[in-house]
């Protein structure tokens with residue numbers, strides 16, 4: 001048995017269906033259309049924009065009529081969706097920023113230097129001669145993962161001590177769907193993307209997974225163990241739910 005701490009939002013996958021367009025008032029709206037075994041036409045607006053599913057027998061004119069009937073709702077929801085904050089895309093240029101431990105860190109490209117270091121809120125990345133931008137990004141991500149592993153290892157050891165258990169073995173995950181996971185054999189996996197979040201949220205995930213060493217479930221007894229390790233866990237849980245959208249794309 002293993003327990004995972006899921007991210008609040010479904011993983012990023014390409015939406016299924018054909019891309020179609022429809023004119024609604026003065027706007028041309030794109031949507032993903034798919035046929036499904038269902039009785040009625042359904043519509044949803046999520047991270048991928050507007051998606052429409054229709055029964056196999058429904059003619060496309062009927063589908064479009066349905067969307068037009070709901071045009072006001074669609075346009076309102078789409079404008080809300082466009083205005084919602086999107087995850088920042090890190091472009092690895094000099095002066096751009098990336099969130100580490102919940103704070104923006106400025107990227108500085110350093111010609112003639114080789115290594116990567118972080119000092120005073122600045123992430124210095126050596127620009128090796130003839131270094132390709134793609135290689136620079138790869139090196140930077142590798143550095144961030146290494147940094148994540150050592151920090152998460154420290155926090156795990158700290159909280160394991162508080163719980164009075166031996167520090168579990170740790171590995172990093174890159175899952176798009178979970179922050180952490182605890183196996184019954186005591187092995188803990190933590191998402192390296194946690195490094196983007198404030199330390200207090202990282203600590204909550206660490207405390208949560210460690211508490212599973214005592215209770216392999218999410219019972220009241222489990223939450224009592226969490227509370228003993230991390231009293232403000234309710235607030236952290238709420239905050240964590242809103243983090244997925246803000247995780248930078250490296």
Ligand SMILES: [Zn+2]
Nearest residue numbers: 003004005208
């Ligand atoms: Zn759990």
